[in-house]
Amino acid sequence: MDGDRHVTGRTLAKHLGQWRTANSRAAYAELAERVKLLVLDGRLPVRTRLPAERELAAALQISRTTVAAGYDLLREAGFLQSKRGSGSWTTLPDAPGVRQLTPFAPAGDSAAFDLAYAALAAPPDALAGAMAAATEQVACHATGSGYQLLGLDSLRETVARRFTDRGLPTTPDQILITCGAQHAMALVLSALVSPGDRVLVEHPTYPNALDAIAREHARAVPVGFTGPDWDLDTIAAAVRDACPRLMYLIPDYQNPTGRCMSQEQRAEIVELARRTRTPLLIDETVSEIVLDGPAPTPLAGQLAESSTSPLITIGSASKTFWGGFRIGWVRARRPMIERIARARASMDISTSVIDQLVCQHLMADLGPVLARRLPAVRSARDHLFALMAQRFPGWRTVVPPGGLSLWVDLGAPVSSALVSSASRHGVMLAAGPRFGLDGAFERYLRLPYTLPEAKLDQAMERLAAAWLALSDAGAPTPGWPDLAAAEVA
Numbered sequence: 001m002d003g004d005r006h007v008t009g010r011t012l013a014k015h016l017g018q019w020r021t022a023n024s025r026a027a028y029a030e031l032a033e034r035v036k037l038l039v040l041d042g043r044l045p046v047r048t049r050l051p052a053e054r055e056l057a058a059a060l061q062i063s064r065t066t067v068a069a070g071y072d073l074l075r076e077a078g079f080l081q082s083k084r085g086s087g088s089w090t091t092l093p094d095a096p097g098v099r100q101l102t103p104f105a106p107a108g109d110s111a112a113f114d115l116a117y118a119a120l121a122a123p124p125d126a127l128a129g130a131m132a133a134a135t136e137q138v139a140c141h142a143t144g145s146g147y148q149l150l151g152l153d154s155l156r157e158t159v160a161r162r163f164t165d166r167g168l169p170t171t172p173d174q175i176l177i178t179c180g181a182q183h184a185m186a187l188v189l190s191a192l193v194s195p196g197d198r199v200l201v202e203h204p205t206y207p208n209a210l211d212a213i214a215r216e217h218a219r220a221v222p223v224g225f226t227g228p229d230w231d232l233d234t235i236a237a238a239v240r241d242a243c244p245r246l247m248y249l250i251p252d253y254q255n256p257t258g259r260c261m262s263q264e265q266r267a268e269i270v271e272l273a274r275r276t277r278t279p280l281l282i283d284e285t286v287s288e289i290v291l292d293g294p295a296p297t298p299l300a301g302q303l304a305e306s307s308t309s310p311l312i313t314i315g316s317a318s319k320t321f322w323g324g325f326r327i328g329w330v331r332a333r334r335p336m337i338e339r340i341a342r343a344r345a346s347m348d349i350s351t352s353v354i355d356q357l358v359c360q361h362l363m364a365d366l367g368p369v370l371a372r373r374l375p376a377v378r379s380a381r382d383h384l385f386a387l388m389a390q391r392f393p394g395w396r397t398v399v400p401p402g403g404l405s406l407w408v409d410l411g412a413p414v415s416s417a418l419v420s421s422a423s424r425h426g427v428m429l430a431a432g433p434r435f436g437l438d439g440a441f442e443r444y445l446r447l448p449y450t451l452p453e454a455k456l457d458q459a460m461e462r463l464a465a466a467w468l469a470l471s472d473a474g475a476p477t478p479g480w481p482d483l484a485a486a487e488v489a
């Protein structure tokens with residue numbers, strides 16, 4: 001199959017960034033390795049037509065023979081297919097397991113340490129109890145069709161109650177149950193956003209949100225952070241200049257930076273949205289992972305009941321309980337819920353009843369689950385921070401008050417090269433540019449603390465070996481000239 005889209009030589013060169021590491025490996029092998037990483041972490045989608053050899057050679061200022069040899073290597077490894085007259089386009093190899101890889105996850109051995117996702121394993125005891133309770137209940141539901149566009153009434157009630165308990169009075173008719181927050185996001189975008197619209201995003205942000213925006217043929221308008229805070233002046237200027245159709249924000253333990261928005265900034269964002277009539281899509285997927293300080297109150301609570309500004313909140317059970325459930329939700333005013341439900345009818349119709357029942361039982365057990373889970377996550381966070389400081393004294397990070405990962409400044413633009421080296425050492429990670437647009441954040445790495453501490457020890461040992469291999473290969477490491485100015489951060 002020919003490529004659905006194509007990438008120009010200049011754009012690919014931008015994505016490749018500093019791909020040469022003065023490695024003893026041949027340039028064509030390094031080029032192939034870096035393109036492979038771009039395919040595996042989703043920055044270069046499958047079926048993207050690559051530039052002609054001559055064009056890429058010109059953009060990278062290397063010989064055409066080097067590009068041709070790099071493309072050959074990619075073809076041999078199954079990451080490229082070519083057809084005379086149609087060019088070459090990206091593919092994934094047929095090797096067992098590779099097709100199940102996440103777009104983030106580089107191919108690794110089965111013993112690899114998976115830190116490509118910032119997500120925890122399921123809480124085993126609570127899961128077993130909830131599954132047993134759900135199994136008993138399923139018979140009463142099985143007499144009906146099982147299709148429910150809005151979700152099970154009982155789970156909608158449970159989710160509404162949790163919002164109310166967190167300080168945002170909510171009724172069940174304001175809740176739509178989805179198959180995870182990503183699905184919730186896709187539904188909201190498909191209901192509200194048209195091709196050519198702009199969507200304001202934090203920069204860096206959650207990568208699948210960028211992909212979901214691109215899927216609607218909309219354009220992300222990135223706004224960076226200033227110090228520990230959201231840059232509200234720049235957000236206001238971007239709203240004025242770009243007139244976005246929607247603002248997508250993650251105020252609680254922002255993924256990937258871990259920042260938490262202050263009450264004052266929450267109020268200002270809501271006021272900006274009201275004044276400019278810009279709908280807000282608030283992603284609360286990570287909100288329950290509170291490690292220090294008070295739990296954040298839902299941003300939607302800042303909106304006066306009488307306001308007509310749309311404020312839509314999405315969340316899920318993925319970080320609190322388990323990503324394997326695929327249970328999420330949308331909270332909005334009732335007419336908006338009905339509108340989103342209509343958009344859903346042509347997509348997937350309903351969420352698994354069994355998963356909803358399990359999730360409902362887990363949510364009933366939320367307090368005890370979090371009381372066991374959060375201290376372990378806090379301890380893993382502090383452990384990883386200490387390991388990082390010990391093994392990588394040149395790396396910098398701010399310990400986040402919640403969430404599941406550190407956002408680390410590597411001190412040099414080597415994130416993709418490090419992730420590539422790490423995958424060869426059995427550690428799967430997402431490189432900084434995965435969280436940004438146009439190759440930004442090559443200096444940064446997201447480092448989740450989602451594995452047990454003993455495994456974090458081993459993963460960091462392997463990462464240290466990967467870093468050493470990179471340094472031995474001559475990659476710029478901390479102490480080299482500061483190249484941050486070249487980033488769009």
Ligand SMILES: Cc1ncc(COP(=O)(O)O)c(C=O)c1O
Pocket residue numbers: 118179180181182183206250255283285286315316317318323327328
């Ligand atoms: C901010 C954010 N939004 C959405 C998602 C997707 O969550 P789900 O697994 O519920 O689809 C994630 C998962 O990492 C996330 O971090």
